Amino acid sequence: MIFNWFRYSSPISFYPLAGRLSRVFGVLAVAFTIAGLYIGLVVAPTDATQGDAYRIIFLHVPTAWMAMLIYLAMAFWSALALGFNTRLSAMMAQALAPTGALMAALALWSGAFWGRPTWGTYWAWDARMTSTLILLFLYLGVIALRNAIDDPRRADRACALLSLVGAVNVPIIYFSVQWWNTLHQGSSISFTSAPKMAMTMVEGLLVMTAGVWSYCIAVTLARVRSIIVERERGSGWVASLIAPQGAR
Amino acid sequence: MSDFFAMGGYAWYVWMSYGAAAAAVIVEILALRLRRRHAFDTARMAQDADAAGPATRRPPADLRSNG
Numbered sequence: 001m002i003f004n005w006f007r008y009s010s011p012i013s014f015y016p017l018a019g020r021l022s023r024v025f026g027v028l029a030v031a032f033t034i035a036g037l038y039i040g041l042v043v044a045p046t047d048a049t050q051g052d053a054y055r056i057i058f059l060h061v062p063t064a065w066m067a068m069l070i071y072l073a074m075a076f077w078s079a080l081a082l083g084f085n086t087r088l089s090a091m092m093a094q095a096l097a098p099t100g101a102l103m104a105a106l107a108l109w110s111g112a113f114w115g116r117p118t119w120g121t122y123w124a125w126d127a128r129m130t131s132t133l134i135l136l137f138l139y140l141g142v143i144a145l146r147n148a149i150d151d152p153r154r155a156d157r158a159c160a161l162l163s164l165v166g167a168v169n170v171p172i173i174y175f176s177v178q179w180w181n182t183l184h185q186g187s188s189i190s191f192t193s194a195p196k197m198a199m200t201m202v203e204g205l206l207v208m209t210a211g212v213w214s215y216c217i218a219v220t221l222a223r224v225r226s227i228i229v230e231r232e233r234g235s236g237w238v239a240s241l242i243a244p245q246g247a248r
Numbered sequence: 249m250s251d252f253f254a255m256g257g258y259a260w261y262v263w264m265s266y267g268a269a270a271a272a273v274i275v276e277i278l279a280l281r282l283r284r285r286h287a288f289d290t291a292r293m294a295q296d297a298d299a300a301g302p303a304t305r306r307p308p309a310d311l312r313s314n315g
Contacts, residue, residue, distance in 0.1 A: 052256035056265045110265040117261050226287045233291035242291050
């Protein structure tokens with residue numbers, strides 16, 4: 001089967017596809033999140049040492065993973081935008097930044113409320129916590145940089161450069177618990193060893209991750225549709241999109 | 249049921265985490281709707297201005313909000 005990927009590299013053909021995908025992932029996000037919350041907050045047993053405070057893991061870990069993953073996705077689209085000078089890649093990078101910032105903020109917030117009962121402090125200048133705070137600032141920096149530059153194409157290039165340079169922070173976050181022996185614990189789940197937790201907890205974590213991941217895809221695609229309308233409004237197809245009865 | 253909400257004495261920590269996430273999701277979805285409406289309104293305004301001719305053309309409203 002021949003599938004022409006380049007067909008969807010133009011905003012005009014991506015716009016309706018993004019709308020359909022956004023709805024599909026929105027439904028998946030609701031389903032996975034309800035199931036994940038049920039497993040995590042109701043089915044999973046209370047932890048022997050941490051009591052019920054550990055249940056924050058089902059929010060903390062998925063949001064922290066997404067904060068890193070979205071940054072890598074943003075850097076990937078930025079690289080494409082710089083390399084091939086494609087408008088839609090830059091729009092995807094632009095659409096990812098606010099949701100990435102939200103995920104980083106939620107990871108830090110839930111981490112603080114998990115750290116207080118288990119470590120005795122809301123915040124410490126631990127390697128992983130500090131590098132995750134830098135990740136949040138990188139997201140905010142990319143958003144602020146775009147708002148500071150009037151010409152969208154110039155903003156695309158500046159933001160792409162900042163995103164790519166900042167990508168060095170992601171492996172630092174990931175390996176921080178191995179490189180520095182500070183407060184944050186090591187990984188409970190890794191690619192190289194068996195999970196260090198009960199199976200129900202792993203299931204809850206994976207289902208919640210699927211839910212948060214789907215949510216991020218759904219809102220990013222919804223946002224990129226608005227960005228397309230904002231940036232392509234001079235073109236004929238957007239004019240015909242908005243002409244008859246408005247927002248669809 | 250009250251046992252569930254008590255979270256074994258950790259209610260403050262657990263519900264502050266999940267509550268913030270729920271609030272953030274609601275705010276993000278509302279912001280997305282506003283941004284979408286704003287994008288369509290501005291595009292329509294620019295189009296109407298074009299249709300009215302160059303003499304009445306207004307500079308397009310600033311669109312670069314990150315909703």
